[in-house]
Amino acid sequence: MQAVPTISGLREQKLVVLTLLATVFFVLIFPQVVLATTEWTEPTSTRDVIRQALDKETLQRGFTIETPQKKFRVGVTPGAVGERDEVQVRLKSLLPTEVDLQGQVLLSNIYVYDIFNKDTVPVYEPIWVALALERESEQGGVLKMWDSNMSAWMPVPSSQAGDEYRAALHLPFGILAIFEQTDPEFSGAASWYDWYGAAMNEYEIGDVVEVTNVANGVTLTTTIVSRGPYTHGRIIDLPRDVFAGLADVGEGVIQVSVRRVNR
Known part of the structure; x- marks a missing residue:
């Protein structure tokens, strides 16, 4: 005759199952959740924020890549890099000490985007970028890109939506930041x-x-x-x-x- 489990026995079995599930969660799953939520911190050195490979199908329909805290976004529009089978998109943050600010006041983090492959990637359609304003200024802000040929930060035509500055660029690489607006002569x-x-x-x-x-x-x-x-x-x-x-x-x-x- 088969024994009927008692209420206390069922409770013990349930406790064992819950213990096993908790062990699986904390050992296997939780570290990944923690990694996903703590991946982004204020930059302490030059580092890759995120890197993504885009295949031909993705490139044909367009793709947006962003930092975990959504402070920097890059949108690759359909057909932006032609008929390529794959490209890599990399977003990177820089410390203010790693670039020449030329005496200007930063209102955002400094970001780098890079669209690359084994060879140079030409851009046929706009690459959309969006940077978040980190601090306010009574003078307002202006989005600028580092021009290595001129060795200077050059203003980028942009629009502002709330705390976000947006621009359309036709370059596969750029170093961008929002600076305090000044009107020098x-x-x-x-x-x-x-x-x-x-x-x-x-x-x-x-x-x-x-x-x-x-x-x-x-x-x-x-x-x-x-x-x-x-x-x-x-x-x-x-x-x-x-x-x-x-x-x-x-x-x-x-x-x-x-x-x-x-x-």
């Missing part, structure tokens, strides 16, 4: 070209600037519509008609001071 050489607006790196596209010929004091305004110039010592390329209002076009290059007037 820039001085240097100006030339002219046949275009409807000015080219300048220090201000954002769409900004209205006041340009003064240092030699005669004549001042005119123009709008920044493009990036450049990329010649050492030259800070702005002016539309021909604006240059002609400041000096004789035949001079070619003049010394000017430039300041933003629309902020």
